[in-house]
Amino acid sequence: MLTLRNFTQSRCCYLIPRIGANYLSHSTFADTSENKASYFHKISNRPIKYQNIGQILKEASIKYCNREALVSCSENSKITFSETLDKVDRLASGLLNLGLSRGDCVAIWASNYEFWYISSLAIARAGLICVSLNPAYQIPELDYCLKKVNVKVIIAAESFRKQKHYEMLSTLLPNLKHSKGGVIENKENSVRHVIIHSDKKLPGVISFNEILSSSSENDVIEVEKIQSKISPDSACNIQFSSGTTGQPKAAAISHLSMINNGYDLGIRQAMHQNYRRICLNNPFFHAYGLVIAMMNALNHGSTLVLPAPHFDPKQSLMAIKKEKCDVIYGTPTMFVDLVTAQRELNLDLPDVAIATTGGAICTPKLVQDIEKVLKAKKIVSIYGLSETTAGVFMSLPNDDNKNVQTFVGHVMDHLETKVVDSEGNAVRFGEPGELYVRGYSTMLRYWDDQLKTKEIMGDDKLKTGDQFILYENGYGKIVGRLKEMxxxxxxxxxxxxxxxxxxxxxxxxxxxxxxxxxxxxxxxxxxxxxxxxxxxxxxxxxxxxxxxxxxxxxxxxxxxxxxxxxxxxxxxxxxxx
CATH class of the missing domain: 3.30.300.30 (ANL, C-terminal domain)
Structure with missing residues:
Protein backbone atom coordinates (compact mmCIF):
# COMPACT_ATOMS: atom_id res chain seq x y z
CA MET A 1 0.00 0.00 0.00
CA LEU A 2 1.37 3.39 -0.97
CA THR A 3 1.49 6.15 1.63
CA LEU A 4 0.41 9.68 0.82
CA ARG A 5 4.00 10.87 0.80
CA ASN A 6 5.59 8.22 -1.42
CA PHE A 7 2.54 8.15 -3.73
CA THR A 8 2.76 11.87 -4.30
CA GLN A 9 6.49 11.80 -4.88
CA SER A 10 6.54 8.72 -7.13
CA ARG A 11 3.37 9.13 -9.18
CA CYS A 12 2.11 12.69 -8.80
CA CYS A 13 5.14 14.97 -8.70
CA TYR A 14 3.57 16.90 -11.57
CA LEU A 15 0.78 18.02 -9.22
CA ILE A 16 3.04 19.76 -6.74
CA PRO A 17 3.18 23.16 -8.50
CA ARG A 18 -0.61 23.32 -8.72
CA ILE A 19 -1.62 21.75 -5.41
CA GLY A 20 1.21 23.19 -3.38
CA ALA A 21 3.78 21.88 -0.96
CA ASN A 22 1.15 21.47 1.77
CA TYR A 23 -0.26 18.49 -0.10
CA LEU A 24 2.88 16.58 0.84
CA SER A 25 2.23 17.09 4.52
CA HIS A 26 -0.45 14.81 5.91
CA SER A 27 -0.97 16.96 8.97
CA THR A 28 -1.74 20.23 7.19
CA PHE A 29 -5.03 18.87 5.90
CA ALA A 30 -5.85 16.04 8.29
CA ASP A 31 -4.75 17.69 11.56
CA THR A 32 -6.10 14.65 13.40
CA SER A 33 -4.81 15.01 16.93
CA GLU A 34 -7.58 12.58 17.93
CA ASN A 35 -7.91 9.27 16.12
CA LYS A 36 -11.63 9.80 15.62
CA ALA A 37 -11.39 13.13 13.76
CA SER A 38 -13.46 12.99 10.57
CA TYR A 39 -10.70 12.79 7.99
CA PHE A 40 -10.58 10.07 5.34
CA HIS A 41 -8.04 9.61 2.56
CA LYS A 42 -8.86 6.95 -0.02
CA ILE A 43 -5.40 5.75 -1.02
CA SER A 44 -5.23 3.67 -4.19
CA ASN A 45 -2.59 1.40 -5.69
CA ARG A 46 -3.96 2.33 -9.11
CA PRO A 47 -1.86 5.18 -10.51
CA ILE A 48 -3.34 8.39 -11.83
CA LYS A 49 -3.33 8.66 -15.63
CA TYR A 50 -1.16 11.52 -16.78
CA GLN A 51 -2.71 12.03 -20.20
CA ASN A 52 -4.90 14.51 -22.02
CA ILE A 53 -8.35 13.79 -23.44
CA GLY A 54 -7.06 13.62 -27.01
CA GLN A 55 -4.66 10.85 -26.08
CA ILE A 56 -7.37 8.87 -24.31
CA LEU A 57 -9.61 9.20 -27.38
CA LYS A 58 -6.82 7.93 -29.63
CA GLU A 59 -6.30 4.90 -27.38
CA ALA A 60 -10.04 4.17 -27.38
CA SER A 61 -10.20 4.40 -31.19
CA ILE A 62 -7.53 1.70 -31.42
CA LYS A 63 -8.66 -0.56 -28.56
CA TYR A 64 -12.40 -0.41 -29.28
CA CYS A 65 -12.15 0.44 -32.99
CA ASN A 66 -15.47 -0.84 -34.43
CA ARG A 67 -17.48 -0.74 -31.22
CA GLU A 68 -20.27 1.83 -31.10
CA ALA A 69 -19.19 4.89 -29.14
CA LEU A 70 -22.43 6.85 -29.49
CA VAL A 71 -26.00 6.12 -30.53
CA SER A 72 -28.31 9.12 -31.02
CA CYS A 73 -31.84 7.78 -31.32
CA SER A 74 -33.49 11.08 -32.29
CA GLU A 75 -30.98 11.55 -35.13
CA ASN A 76 -31.01 7.88 -36.14
CA SER A 77 -27.21 7.88 -36.07
CA LYS A 78 -24.51 5.59 -34.73
CA ILE A 79 -20.75 6.14 -34.72
CA THR A 80 -17.93 3.82 -33.73
CA PHE A 81 -14.87 4.83 -31.72
CA SER A 82 -12.73 4.96 -34.87
CA GLU A 83 -15.35 7.08 -36.67
CA THR A 84 -15.46 9.35 -33.64
CA LEU A 85 -11.73 10.05 -33.84
CA ASP A 86 -12.00 10.81 -37.56
CA LYS A 87 -14.83 13.32 -37.09
CA VAL A 88 -13.19 14.83 -34.02
CA ASP A 89 -9.89 15.46 -35.80
CA ARG A 90 -11.58 16.99 -38.82
CA LEU A 91 -13.54 19.37 -36.60
CA ALA A 92 -10.48 20.11 -34.46
CA SER A 93 -8.45 21.10 -37.52
CA GLY A 94 -11.39 23.17 -38.79
CA LEU A 95 -11.49 25.10 -35.50
CA LEU A 96 -7.74 25.72 -35.61
CA ASN A 97 -8.05 26.91 -39.20
CA LEU A 98 -10.34 29.67 -37.92
CA GLY A 99 -7.28 31.16 -36.25
CA LEU A 100 -7.85 29.91 -32.71
CA SER A 101 -4.86 29.49 -30.42
CA ARG A 102 -4.23 27.01 -27.65
CA GLY A 103 -6.23 27.94 -24.56
CA ASP A 104 -8.95 29.87 -26.43
CA CYS A 105 -12.53 29.23 -25.32
CA VAL A 106 -15.15 27.60 -27.54
CA ALA A 107 -18.72 27.41 -26.21
CA ILE A 108 -21.25 24.68 -26.95
CA TRP A 109 -24.85 25.87 -26.58
CA ALA A 110 -27.04 22.86 -27.22
CA SER A 111 -28.65 19.77 -25.74
CA ASN A 112 -27.77 16.10 -26.32
CA TYR A 113 -26.89 15.64 -29.97
CA GLU A 114 -24.09 13.78 -31.70
CA PHE A 115 -22.48 17.11 -32.62
CA TRP A 116 -22.19 18.03 -28.91
CA TYR A 117 -20.23 14.84 -28.29
CA ILE A 118 -17.97 15.38 -31.32
CA SER A 119 -17.49 19.09 -30.58
CA SER A 120 -16.40 18.65 -26.97
CA LEU A 121 -13.79 16.06 -27.92
CA ALA A 122 -12.60 18.15 -30.88
CA ILE A 123 -12.15 21.19 -28.67
CA ALA A 124 -9.97 19.09 -26.35
CA ARG A 125 -7.94 17.56 -29.25
CA ALA A 126 -7.28 21.09 -30.55
CA GLY A 127 -5.91 22.25 -27.19
CA LEU A 128 -8.85 24.61 -26.70
CA ILE A 129 -11.23 24.99 -23.76
CA CYS A 130 -14.82 23.79 -23.96
CA VAL A 131 -17.36 26.09 -22.31
CA SER A 132 -20.51 24.14 -21.46
CA LEU A 133 -23.62 26.32 -21.72
CA ASN A 134 -27.15 25.40 -20.69
CA PRO A 135 -29.40 25.61 -23.79
CA ALA A 136 -32.16 27.06 -21.60
CA TYR A 137 -30.11 30.21 -20.98
CA GLN A 138 -31.79 33.44 -21.96
CA ILE A 139 -29.91 36.27 -23.68
CA PRO A 140 -28.72 38.07 -20.48
CA GLU A 141 -27.40 34.79 -19.01
CA LEU A 142 -25.71 33.86 -22.28
CA ASP A 143 -24.20 37.32 -22.66
CA TYR A 144 -22.68 37.19 -19.17
CA CYS A 145 -21.11 33.76 -19.70
CA LEU A 146 -19.63 34.63 -23.10
CA LYS A 147 -18.02 37.79 -21.74
CA LYS A 148 -16.84 36.17 -18.52
CA VAL A 149 -14.50 33.71 -20.27
CA ASN A 150 -13.93 35.56 -23.57
CA VAL A 151 -15.53 32.96 -25.81
CA LYS A 152 -14.16 33.18 -29.37
CA VAL A 153 -16.44 30.64 -31.08
CA ILE A 154 -19.97 29.39 -30.35
CA ILE A 155 -21.17 26.01 -31.57
CA ALA A 156 -24.94 25.81 -31.27
CA ALA A 157 -28.12 24.11 -32.36
CA GLU A 158 -30.49 26.25 -34.38
CA SER A 159 -33.09 25.95 -31.64
CA PHE A 160 -33.87 24.37 -28.27
CA ARG A 161 -37.51 23.53 -27.62
CA LYS A 162 -39.33 26.86 -28.13
CA GLN A 163 -36.11 28.89 -28.06
CA LYS A 164 -34.70 30.03 -31.37
CA HIS A 165 -30.98 30.03 -30.70
CA TYR A 166 -30.02 31.53 -34.03
CA GLU A 167 -32.41 34.44 -33.57
CA MET A 168 -31.23 34.95 -29.98
CA LEU A 169 -27.61 35.04 -31.15
CA SER A 170 -28.59 37.51 -33.85
CA THR A 171 -29.99 39.78 -31.13
CA LEU A 172 -26.87 39.40 -29.01
CA LEU A 173 -24.56 39.82 -32.02
CA PRO A 174 -26.21 42.54 -34.18
CA ASN A 175 -23.75 42.09 -37.04
CA LEU A 176 -24.15 38.31 -37.23
CA LYS A 177 -26.58 38.18 -40.16
CA HIS A 178 -24.50 40.72 -42.10
CA SER A 179 -21.10 39.13 -41.52
CA LYS A 180 -19.18 37.72 -44.46
CA GLY A 181 -17.09 34.57 -44.59
CA GLY A 182 -18.26 33.58 -41.12
CA VAL A 183 -16.22 36.35 -39.47
CA ILE A 184 -18.26 38.58 -37.16
CA GLU A 185 -17.38 42.24 -36.64
CA ASN A 186 -18.25 42.48 -33.00
CA LYS A 187 -17.30 45.08 -30.39
CA GLU A 188 -19.70 43.87 -27.69
CA ASN A 189 -17.76 40.73 -26.76
CA SER A 190 -15.00 38.42 -28.00
CA VAL A 191 -17.15 36.16 -30.23
CA ARG A 192 -15.79 36.01 -33.79
CA HIS A 193 -17.49 32.94 -35.25
CA VAL A 194 -20.82 31.17 -34.82
CA ILE A 195 -21.14 27.56 -35.96
CA ILE A 196 -24.70 26.25 -36.26
CA HIS A 197 -25.73 22.62 -36.66
CA SER A 198 -28.51 22.96 -39.22
CA ASP A 199 -29.37 21.97 -42.78
CA LYS A 200 -30.52 25.51 -43.49
CA LYS A 201 -28.39 28.25 -45.03
CA LEU A 202 -28.34 30.78 -42.20
CA PRO A 203 -26.77 34.19 -42.93
CA GLY A 204 -23.52 34.96 -41.14
CA VAL A 205 -22.87 31.56 -39.61
CA ILE A 206 -20.64 28.63 -40.46
CA SER A 207 -22.39 25.34 -41.05
CA PHE A 208 -21.24 22.56 -38.71
CA ASN A 209 -21.08 20.07 -41.57
CA GLU A 210 -19.21 22.63 -43.67
CA ILE A 211 -16.41 23.07 -41.15
CA LEU A 212 -16.33 19.31 -40.57
CA SER A 213 -15.64 18.68 -44.25
CA SER A 214 -13.26 21.60 -44.80
CA SER A 215 -10.14 19.96 -43.35
CA SER A 216 -7.48 18.33 -45.48
CA GLU A 217 -5.57 15.15 -44.61
CA ASN A 218 -2.54 17.25 -43.73
CA ASP A 219 -4.69 19.30 -41.32
CA VAL A 220 -5.77 16.11 -39.58
CA ILE A 221 -2.15 14.93 -39.32
CA GLU A 222 -1.24 18.22 -37.65
CA VAL A 223 -3.90 17.65 -34.98
CA GLU A 224 -2.28 14.36 -34.05
CA LYS A 225 1.15 16.02 -33.88
CA ILE A 226 0.08 18.58 -31.28
CA GLN A 227 -1.27 16.02 -28.79
CA SER A 228 2.08 15.65 -27.04
CA LYS A 229 2.17 19.43 -26.53
CA ILE A 230 -1.18 19.64 -24.73
CA SER A 231 -0.49 19.40 -21.00
CA PRO A 232 -2.81 17.17 -18.94
CA ASP A 233 -2.64 19.87 -16.27
CA SER A 234 -4.11 22.52 -18.58
CA ALA A 235 -7.75 23.58 -18.55
CA CYS A 236 -10.04 21.82 -21.03
CA ASN A 237 -13.52 22.57 -19.71
CA ILE A 238 -15.38 25.40 -17.99
CA GLN A 239 -18.51 24.61 -16.03
CA PHE A 240 -20.64 27.54 -14.88
CA SER A 241 -21.65 27.21 -11.26
CA SER A 242 -23.89 29.88 -9.76
CA GLY A 243 -23.20 31.27 -6.32
CA THR A 244 -24.74 33.28 -3.53
CA THR A 245 -23.26 36.45 -5.05
CA GLY A 246 -25.85 36.08 -7.80
CA GLN A 247 -23.56 35.79 -10.82
CA PRO A 248 -22.39 32.44 -12.21
CA LYS A 249 -18.78 31.45 -11.52
CA ALA A 250 -16.70 29.68 -14.15
CA ALA A 251 -14.97 26.58 -12.76
CA ALA A 252 -11.97 25.62 -14.90
CA ILE A 253 -11.29 21.86 -15.01
CA SER A 254 -8.18 20.11 -16.32
CA HIS A 255 -7.75 17.21 -18.76
CA LEU A 256 -6.23 15.14 -15.95
CA SER A 257 -9.19 15.76 -13.64
CA MET A 258 -11.82 14.81 -16.19
CA ILE A 259 -10.01 11.69 -17.39
CA ASN A 260 -9.27 10.28 -13.96
CA ASN A 261 -12.59 11.14 -12.37
CA GLY A 262 -14.42 9.50 -15.27
CA TYR A 263 -12.10 6.50 -15.12
CA ASP A 264 -12.57 5.93 -11.39
CA LEU A 265 -16.33 6.42 -11.61
CA GLY A 266 -16.33 3.65 -14.21
CA ILE A 267 -14.24 1.39 -11.98
CA ARG A 268 -16.83 1.79 -9.20
CA GLN A 269 -19.44 0.47 -11.66
CA ALA A 270 -17.17 -2.35 -12.92
CA MET A 271 -17.22 -0.85 -16.44
CA HIS A 272 -13.67 -2.15 -16.92
CA GLN A 273 -14.92 -5.71 -16.49
CA ASN A 274 -18.07 -5.60 -18.62
CA TYR A 275 -19.07 -4.00 -21.89
CA ARG A 276 -21.99 -1.68 -21.09
CA ARG A 277 -24.58 0.27 -23.07
CA ILE A 278 -25.54 3.37 -21.10
CA CYS A 279 -28.86 5.18 -21.48
CA LEU A 280 -27.89 8.79 -20.77
CA ASN A 281 -30.76 10.97 -19.58
CA ASN A 282 -28.57 13.73 -18.14
CA PRO A 283 -27.42 16.61 -20.35
CA PHE A 284 -23.87 16.78 -21.68
CA PHE A 285 -23.55 20.39 -20.50
CA HIS A 286 -23.60 19.21 -16.86
CA ALA A 287 -20.69 17.46 -15.17
CA TYR A 288 -22.88 14.35 -14.92
CA GLY A 289 -23.22 13.96 -18.68
CA LEU A 290 -19.74 15.16 -19.54
CA VAL A 291 -17.63 13.35 -16.92
CA ILE A 292 -19.69 10.64 -15.23
CA ALA A 293 -20.99 9.50 -18.61
CA MET A 294 -18.74 10.61 -21.48
CA MET A 295 -15.32 10.39 -19.82
CA ASN A 296 -16.30 7.14 -18.15
CA ALA A 297 -17.44 5.61 -21.46
CA LEU A 298 -14.35 6.85 -23.29
CA ASN A 299 -12.04 5.28 -20.71
CA HIS A 300 -13.82 1.93 -20.63
CA GLY A 301 -15.18 1.51 -24.16
CA SER A 302 -18.85 1.76 -23.18
CA THR A 303 -21.55 2.85 -25.61
CA LEU A 304 -23.52 6.01 -24.83
CA VAL A 305 -27.14 5.98 -25.97
CA LEU A 306 -28.91 9.33 -26.30
CA PRO A 307 -32.69 8.75 -26.28
CA ALA A 308 -33.62 12.36 -27.15
CA PRO A 309 -32.08 15.85 -27.19
CA HIS A 310 -33.64 16.54 -23.79
CA PHE A 311 -35.13 14.21 -21.19
CA ASP A 312 -38.28 12.41 -22.27
CA PRO A 313 -39.10 9.37 -20.11
CA LYS A 314 -41.06 7.52 -22.81
CA GLN A 315 -38.31 8.06 -25.38
CA SER A 316 -35.79 6.84 -22.81
CA LEU A 317 -37.70 3.63 -22.14
CA MET A 318 -38.03 2.91 -25.85
CA ALA A 319 -34.29 3.55 -26.29
CA ILE A 320 -33.48 1.19 -23.40
CA LYS A 321 -35.55 -1.53 -25.07
CA LYS A 322 -34.40 -0.97 -28.66
CA GLU A 323 -30.69 -0.45 -27.90
CA LYS A 324 -30.59 -3.07 -25.12
CA CYS A 325 -29.19 -0.65 -22.55
CA ASP A 326 -28.06 -2.35 -19.35
CA VAL A 327 -27.10 0.87 -17.51
CA ILE A 328 -29.36 3.87 -16.84
CA TYR A 329 -28.06 7.28 -15.74
CA GLY A 330 -30.31 9.94 -14.26
CA THR A 331 -31.31 12.08 -11.30
CA PRO A 332 -33.89 10.84 -8.76
CA THR A 333 -36.50 13.02 -10.49
CA MET A 334 -35.74 11.35 -13.81
CA PHE A 335 -36.10 7.91 -12.26
CA VAL A 336 -39.47 8.91 -10.77
CA ASP A 337 -40.62 9.85 -14.28
CA LEU A 338 -39.16 6.68 -15.82
CA VAL A 339 -41.03 4.54 -13.28
CA THR A 340 -44.28 6.41 -13.96
CA ALA A 341 -43.86 6.05 -17.74
CA GLN A 342 -43.00 2.35 -17.51
CA ARG A 343 -46.14 1.67 -15.47
CA GLU A 344 -48.10 3.28 -18.29
CA LEU A 345 -46.26 1.69 -21.24
CA ASN A 346 -45.37 -1.65 -19.62
CA LEU A 347 -42.55 -2.25 -22.11
CA ASP A 348 -40.58 -5.50 -22.13
CA LEU A 349 -37.34 -3.98 -20.86
CA PRO A 350 -34.00 -5.80 -20.74
CA ASP A 351 -32.49 -6.55 -17.35
CA VAL A 352 -30.71 -3.47 -16.10
CA ALA A 353 -27.39 -4.15 -14.40
CA ILE A 354 -26.91 -0.65 -12.95
CA ALA A 355 -29.08 2.39 -12.26
CA THR A 356 -26.85 5.32 -11.37
CA THR A 357 -28.33 8.36 -9.68
CA GLY A 358 -26.98 11.64 -8.33
CA GLY A 359 -28.15 15.07 -7.27
CA ALA A 360 -30.29 13.98 -4.30
CA ILE A 361 -30.95 11.05 -1.97
CA CYS A 362 -33.33 8.32 -3.19
CA THR A 363 -36.39 7.60 -1.07
CA PRO A 364 -37.05 3.99 0.02
CA LYS A 365 -40.08 3.89 -2.31
CA LEU A 366 -38.01 5.05 -5.30
CA VAL A 367 -35.38 2.39 -4.59
CA GLN A 368 -38.10 -0.29 -4.60
CA ASP A 369 -39.61 1.10 -7.80
CA ILE A 370 -36.25 1.17 -9.62
CA GLU A 371 -35.68 -2.47 -8.62
CA LYS A 372 -39.16 -3.78 -9.44
CA VAL A 373 -40.48 -1.57 -12.24
CA LEU A 374 -37.21 -0.87 -14.10
CA LYS A 375 -35.69 -4.25 -13.18
CA ALA A 376 -32.41 -2.77 -11.98
CA LYS A 377 -30.15 -5.12 -10.05
CA LYS A 378 -27.74 -2.51 -8.73
CA ILE A 379 -28.48 1.08 -7.67
CA VAL A 380 -25.50 3.42 -7.42
CA SER A 381 -25.34 6.86 -5.80
CA ILE A 382 -22.92 9.68 -6.64
CA TYR A 383 -22.12 12.94 -4.86
CA GLY A 384 -20.02 15.72 -6.32
CA LEU A 385 -20.05 19.23 -7.69
CA SER A 386 -18.72 21.16 -10.67
CA GLU A 387 -15.78 22.44 -8.65
CA THR A 388 -14.63 18.86 -8.00
CA THR A 389 -14.96 17.85 -11.69
CA ALA A 390 -17.81 15.45 -10.86
CA GLY A 391 -17.66 12.64 -8.26
CA VAL A 392 -16.29 12.84 -4.71
CA PHE A 393 -18.32 10.02 -3.17
CA MET A 394 -19.80 7.00 -4.95
CA SER A 395 -21.27 3.65 -3.96
CA LEU A 396 -18.87 0.70 -3.82
CA PRO A 397 -19.48 -2.29 -6.12
CA ASN A 398 -20.76 -4.59 -3.34
CA ASP A 399 -22.96 -2.04 -1.53
CA ASP A 400 -26.54 -2.98 -0.75
CA ASN A 401 -29.11 -1.00 -2.73
CA LYS A 402 -30.61 0.32 0.51
CA ASN A 403 -27.40 2.28 1.12
CA VAL A 404 -28.46 4.93 -1.40
CA GLN A 405 -31.36 5.83 0.90
CA THR A 406 -28.89 7.14 3.48
CA PHE A 407 -25.41 7.54 2.03
CA VAL A 408 -24.13 9.38 -1.04
CA GLY A 409 -21.42 6.77 -1.35
CA HIS A 410 -17.82 6.11 -0.34
CA VAL A 411 -14.85 8.45 -0.85
CA MET A 412 -13.41 8.18 -4.37
CA ASP A 413 -9.86 6.96 -4.97
CA HIS A 414 -6.96 9.40 -4.52
CA LEU A 415 -9.13 11.95 -2.68
CA GLU A 416 -8.87 13.36 0.81
CA THR A 417 -12.01 14.44 2.67
CA LYS A 418 -12.51 16.18 5.99
CA VAL A 419 -15.52 17.58 7.84
CA VAL A 420 -14.94 20.71 9.91
CA ASP A 421 -16.76 23.04 12.29
CA SER A 422 -17.29 26.78 11.80
CA GLU A 423 -13.68 27.47 12.87
CA GLY A 424 -12.17 25.00 10.42
CA ASN A 425 -11.38 22.31 13.01
CA ALA A 426 -12.13 18.69 12.21
CA VAL A 427 -15.20 17.35 13.96
CA ARG A 428 -15.42 13.74 15.11
CA PHE A 429 -16.68 11.00 12.81
CA GLY A 430 -20.48 10.98 12.77
CA GLU A 431 -20.81 14.68 13.59
CA PRO A 432 -22.06 17.27 11.07
CA GLY A 433 -19.91 20.03 9.63
CA GLU A 434 -18.73 21.44 6.30
CA LEU A 435 -17.15 19.01 3.86
CA TYR A 436 -13.66 19.85 2.58
CA VAL A 437 -12.09 17.98 -0.36
CA ARG A 438 -8.54 17.84 -1.67
CA GLY A 439 -6.95 15.92 -4.52
CA TYR A 440 -6.44 15.72 -8.27
CA SER A 441 -10.11 16.43 -9.09
CA THR A 442 -10.49 19.88 -7.56
CA MET A 443 -10.86 22.65 -10.11
CA LEU A 444 -7.88 24.68 -11.27
CA ARG A 445 -9.59 27.97 -10.40
CA TYR A 446 -12.60 30.15 -10.99
CA TRP A 447 -11.88 31.83 -14.30
CA ASP A 448 -10.85 35.45 -13.88
CA ASP A 449 -11.91 35.50 -10.22
CA GLN A 450 -8.99 35.27 -7.82
CA LEU A 451 -11.05 36.39 -4.84
CA LYS A 452 -13.69 33.68 -5.18
CA THR A 453 -11.02 31.09 -5.95
CA LYS A 454 -9.21 31.96 -2.75
CA GLU A 455 -12.43 31.82 -0.75
CA ILE A 456 -13.32 28.30 -1.85
CA MET A 457 -9.79 26.87 -2.20
CA GLY A 458 -7.87 28.32 0.72
CA ASP A 459 -4.82 26.32 1.84
CA ASP A 460 -5.23 23.94 -1.13
CA LYS A 461 -8.50 22.44 0.09
CA LEU A 462 -11.85 22.95 -1.58
CA LYS A 463 -14.74 24.01 0.64
CA THR A 464 -17.92 22.42 -0.68
CA GLY A 465 -20.38 24.51 1.34
CA ASP A 466 -22.34 21.32 2.07
CA GLN A 467 -23.21 20.25 5.60
CA PHE A 468 -22.00 16.69 5.73
CA ILE A 469 -21.44 13.71 8.00
CA LEU A 470 -18.39 11.51 7.37
CA TYR A 471 -18.10 8.09 8.91
CA GLU A 472 -15.00 6.18 9.93
CA ASN A 473 -15.53 3.62 7.15
CA GLY A 474 -15.36 6.33 4.45
CA TYR A 475 -19.08 6.67 3.74
CA GLY A 476 -20.82 10.00 3.91
CA LYS A 477 -24.19 11.69 3.77
CA ILE A 478 -25.52 15.20 3.29
CA VAL A 479 -27.52 16.60 6.19
CA GLY A 480 -28.03 20.13 4.92
CA ARG A 481 -26.51 22.93 2.87
CA LEU A 482 -24.46 25.76 4.27
CA LYS A 483 -24.86 27.60 0.99
CA GLU A 484 -28.39 28.58 0.05
CA MET A 485 -28.69 26.18 -2.83
Missing part, protein backbone atom coordinates in the same frame (compact mmCIF):
# COMPACT_ATOMS: atom_id res chain seq x y z
CA UNK A 486 -31.92 24.72 -4.17
CA UNK A 487 -31.73 21.39 -6.00
CA UNK A 488 -34.67 21.26 -8.41
CA UNK A 489 -34.79 18.10 -10.48
CA UNK A 490 -30.99 17.87 -10.49
CA UNK A 491 -30.49 21.55 -11.39
CA UNK A 492 -28.52 23.55 -8.81
CA UNK A 493 -30.21 26.92 -8.28
CA UNK A 494 -28.97 29.75 -6.09
CA UNK A 495 -31.52 32.08 -4.50
CA UNK A 496 -29.38 35.21 -4.73
CA UNK A 497 -29.28 35.08 -8.53
CA UNK A 498 -33.08 34.79 -8.71
CA UNK A 499 -33.57 37.41 -5.99
CA UNK A 500 -31.36 39.97 -7.73
CA UNK A 501 -33.33 39.54 -10.93
CA UNK A 502 -36.78 39.75 -9.31
CA UNK A 503 -35.73 42.83 -7.37
CA UNK A 504 -35.36 44.64 -10.69
CA UNK A 505 -39.16 44.41 -11.12
CA UNK A 506 -40.61 47.95 -10.81
CA UNK A 507 -43.18 46.91 -8.17
CA UNK A 508 -40.89 44.81 -5.97
CA UNK A 509 -38.87 46.16 -3.03
CA UNK A 510 -37.17 42.94 -1.97
CA UNK A 511 -37.41 39.22 -2.46
CA UNK A 512 -36.50 36.12 -0.48
CA UNK A 513 -36.25 32.87 -2.48
CA UNK A 514 -36.27 29.43 -0.87
CA UNK A 515 -36.67 25.81 -1.87
CA UNK A 516 -39.73 23.90 -0.72
CA UNK A 517 -40.15 20.11 -0.80
CA UNK A 518 -41.60 18.61 -3.96
CA UNK A 519 -42.32 14.91 -4.39
CA UNK A 520 -41.16 14.75 -8.01
CA UNK A 521 -38.46 17.43 -8.32
CA UNK A 522 -37.06 17.23 -4.80
CA UNK A 523 -37.45 20.98 -4.35
CA UNK A 524 -39.40 23.75 -6.04
CA UNK A 525 -38.67 27.47 -6.12
CA UNK A 526 -40.78 29.77 -3.96
CA UNK A 527 -40.40 33.56 -3.87
CA UNK A 528 -41.53 35.64 -0.92
CA UNK A 529 -41.98 39.18 -2.22
CA UNK A 530 -42.44 42.59 -0.58
CA UNK A 531 -43.98 45.09 -2.98
CA UNK A 532 -43.74 48.88 -2.99
CA UNK A 533 -47.47 49.44 -2.54
CA UNK A 534 -49.61 47.03 -0.53
CA UNK A 535 -52.41 47.60 -3.02
CA UNK A 536 -50.21 46.22 -5.82
CA UNK A 537 -51.14 42.69 -6.76
CA UNK A 538 -48.24 40.63 -8.13
CA UNK A 539 -49.13 37.10 -9.20
CA UNK A 540 -47.17 34.07 -10.25
CA UNK A 541 -48.24 34.76 -13.84
CA UNK A 542 -46.89 38.31 -13.55
CA UNK A 543 -43.55 36.94 -12.36
CA UNK A 544 -43.50 34.30 -15.10
CA UNK A 545 -44.11 36.97 -17.74
CA UNK A 546 -41.44 39.23 -16.22
CA UNK A 547 -38.90 36.36 -16.30
CA UNK A 548 -39.76 35.27 -19.84
CA UNK A 549 -36.78 35.61 -22.16
CA UNK A 550 -34.50 36.75 -19.32
CA UNK A 551 -34.27 33.86 -16.88
CA UNK A 552 -33.98 30.13 -17.62
CA UNK A 553 -37.34 28.41 -17.17
CA UNK A 554 -36.19 26.22 -14.28
CA UNK A 555 -35.26 29.31 -12.23
CA UNK A 556 -38.71 30.90 -12.48
CA UNK A 557 -40.51 30.61 -9.10
CA UNK A 558 -43.43 28.23 -9.10
CA UNK A 559 -44.86 29.84 -5.97
CA UNK A 560 -45.13 33.57 -5.28
CA UNK A 561 -46.13 34.77 -1.81
CA UNK A 562 -46.64 38.47 -1.02
CA UNK A 563 -45.53 39.52 2.48
CA UNK A 564 -45.76 42.79 4.38
CA UNK A 565 -42.25 42.43 5.85
CA UNK A 566 -39.48 39.93 6.49
CA UNK A 567 -38.39 38.97 10.02
CA UNK A 568 -34.82 40.16 10.59
CA UNK A 569 -31.96 39.74 13.00
CA UNK A 570 -30.66 42.72 14.97
CA UNK A 571 -28.00 43.17 12.29
CA UNK A 572 -30.69 43.64 9.66
CA UNK A 573 -30.27 40.28 7.93
CA UNK A 574 -33.22 38.08 7.02
CA UNK A 575 -34.02 35.67 9.84
CA UNK A 576 -34.09 32.20 8.30
CA UNK A 577 -36.40 29.64 9.83
Missing amino acids: IIRGGENLYPREIEDFLNSHPDIIETHVIGIPDERLGEEVAAFIRVKDNSTHVTQNDIKEFCSGKLAHFKVPRFVIIVDEFPRTVSGKHLHS
